[in-house]
Amino acid sequence: MTLRKSGLAAATAVVLALTATACGGGGDSGSDGDKITIGIKFDQPGLGLKTQDGEYTGFDVDVARYVAKELGYDEKDITWKEAPSGERENMISNGDVKFIVGTYSITDERKERVSFAGPYFIAHQDFLVRAGDDSTWNQDELNTKELKLCSVTGSTSAQNVKNKFAPKADLQEYGGYSECLSGLENEAVDALTTDDSILAGYAAQKEHQGKFKLAGLSLSDESYGIGLKKGDTELQKQINDALTKMVEDGSWVKAADKHFGPAGYDYEPAPEITEKS
Amino acid sequence: MFDFLDSGQYDVLGAFWVTVQLTFYSAIGSLIWGTVLAGMRVGPTPLMRAFGTVYVNAVRNTPLTVIIVATSLVLYQTLGITLAGGDSKGIGFRLAVLGLIAYHATFVCEALRSGINTVPVGQSEAARALGLGFFQVLTLIVLPQAFRSVVAPLANVLIALTKNTTVAAAIGVSEAALLMKEMVENESDAIFLVFAVVAFGFVVLTLPTGMLLGWVSKRVAVKR
Numbered sequence: 001m002t003l004r005k006s007g008l009a010a011a012t013a014v015v016l017a018l019t020a021t022a023c024g025g026g027g028d029s030g031s032d033g034d035k036i037t038i039g040i041k042f043d044q045p046g047l048g049l050k051t052q053d054g055e056y057t058g059f060d061v062d063v064a065r066y067v068a069k070e071l072g073y074d075e076k077d078i079t080w081k082e083a084p085s086g087e088r089e090n091m092i093s094n095g096d097v098k099f100i101v102g103t104y105s106i107t108d109e110r111k112e113r114v115s116f117a118g119p120y121f122i123a124h125q126d127f128l129v130r131a132g133d134d135s136t137w138n139q140d141e142l143n144t145k146e147l148k149l150c151s152v153t154g155s156t157s158a159q160n161v162k163n164k165f166a167p168k169a170d171l172q173e174y175g176g177y178s179e180c181l182s183g184l185e186n187e188a189v190d191a192l193t194t195d196d197s198i199l200a201g202y203a204a205q206k207e208h209q210g211k212f213k214l215a216g217l218s219l220s221d222e223s224y225g226i227g228l229k230k231g232d233t234e235l236q237k238q239i240n241d242a243l244t245k246m247v248e249d250g251s252w253v254k255a256a257d258k259h260f261g262p263a264g265y266d267y268e269p270a271p272e273i274t275e276k277s
Numbered sequence: 278m279f280d281f282l283d284s285g286q287y288d289v290l291g292a293f294w295v296t297v298q299l300t301f302y303s304a305i306g307s308l309i310w311g312t313v314l315a316g317m318r319v320g321p322t323p324l325m326r327a328f329g330t331v332y333v334n335a336v337r338n339t340p341l342t343v344i345i346v347a348t349s350l351v352l353y354q355t356l357g358i359t360l361a362g363g364d365s366k367g368i369g370f371r372l373a374v375l376g377l378i379a380y381h382a383t384f385v386c387e388a389l390r391s392g393i394n395t396v397p398v399g400q401s402e403a404a405r406a407l408g409l410g411f412f413q414v415l416t417l418i419v420l421p422q423a424f425r426s427v428v429a430p431l432a433n434v435l436i437a438l439t440k441n442t443t444v445a446a447a448i449g450v451s452e453a454a455l456l457m458k459e460m461v462e463n464e465s466d467a468i469f470l471v472f473a474v475v476a477f478g479f480v481v482l483t484l485p486t487g488m489l490l491g492w493v494s495k496r497v498a499v500k501r
Binding site: 085086088089090107109110112113145148153154155156158159163170171172173174175179182183186188189 | 286346349350353354355364365366369446447448449451455456457458459461462463464465466468
């Protein structure tokens with residue numbers, strides 16, 4: 001009996017020790033000497049996308065690469081990490097990543113937990129419609145029951161539809177944009193709505209080219225910033241300097257043209273840096 | 278601390294009410310469909326036995342998210358099945374109930390089948406000797422006894438069903454999980470409190486269910 005008890009205690013101790021180390025292992029600061037970990041989106045074409053052969057492409061990725069280069073890191077020293085929307089603040093405050101460049105709109109609630117650099121891009125909420133759809137979109141006439149919209153479950157864009165510009169519209173929410181795109185193709189919905197930068201990325205994808213177009217509405221302003229640890233003013237200044245340089249030497253326009261050009265997306269020029277300490 | 282709840286921006290009770298409705302309709306539906314399936318699986322017709330077996334094994338082993346998303350993408354978007362039409366809120370709700378029934382009926386069926394196995398063979402043999410047909414034996418003799426012994430497993434299925442309704446958020450049914458996603462998106466400074474509120478809501482729903490049905494299962498169990 002005593003043997004069994006001590007065996008149990010030993011097993012428990014081992015398990016506890018293992019879990020403790022597992023937790024301890026994750027606590028590095030996002031930059032380990034000459035390596036850097038950057039959080040991006042893995043699933044947004046045109047902004048941050050992990051392709052099937054393991055490459056990373058998109059405007060956010062190019063911005064992140066440029067900033068990392070300016071901070072003194074080579075391309076090969078960058079470890080990319082997926083930063084899903086709901087986990088971004090935790091990843092930053094836990095130190096899993098050095099900074100996040102992932103369609104990260106600057107809001108006051110988020111500033112409670114993280115600091116931002118930038119903004120580096122201004123997006124507007126817009127509609128993506130079928131290419132053959134010739135209806136004219138009037139911003140004041142969106143609030144009707146006839147309008148079938150689609151967006152991602154719980155996203156800011158979906159909430160804007162419900163609470164701000166079209167509470168009466170028939171909003172279908174899905175887990176991802178792909179379901180909305182298939183609904184748009186099948187004419188189950190009239191328009192997919194979210195930030196125009198994201199929509200442009202989908203419209204520019206090879207398999208979707210020529211099928212969809214942007215309606216050109218501007219229903220909200222989203223300032224994309226680079227999220228970093230709260231209060232790290234030194235890093236914030238370095239990133240802001242890198243962003244300024246990126247705009248000045250033309251790399252910003254080059255990257256934007258490369259990723260948003262094919263969709264015919266008329267993007268806003270590079271914004272002023274506003275997030276200073 | 279919980280000031281995000283006071284802002285009036287989130288209808289927490291409304292969202293949980295949708296969860297309760299989803300659970301209610303799906304529970305009734307899957308109880309009926311699961312009983313029919315169990316009847317098929319123990320029945321004398323080989324074709325029905327085969328159908329029951331294939332259905333249970335195929336649906337039980339398909340992830341619920343796949344089933345729910347398929348109801349919306351395949352049934353609604355592609356085939357245009359709206360189950361009585363209306364706006365996408367109503368369509369989504371009914372499709373989600375359909376998906377939940379299709380999925381949980383398999384677990385009800387298997388629980389019930391194990392209950393049928395607890396009924397001694399002599400019972401149905403005696404019933405047959407009295408001249409009852411298969412359907413009468415099943416509904417009058419076997420199932421009433423089987424149900425009494427599987428209240429606890431069925432309570433497990435019901436609790437799992439309550440929590441699985443969160444998957445309906447994937448096709449935009451505005452229940453608790455969808456509200457949680459909205460709160461996570463907006464209240465990034467209070468993310469753990471958001472989780473706590475939603476988790477608490479589910480505990481409030483499932484704990485009494487489990488305790489009540491546990492008590493019922495003790496009371497109705499056939500003492501053998």
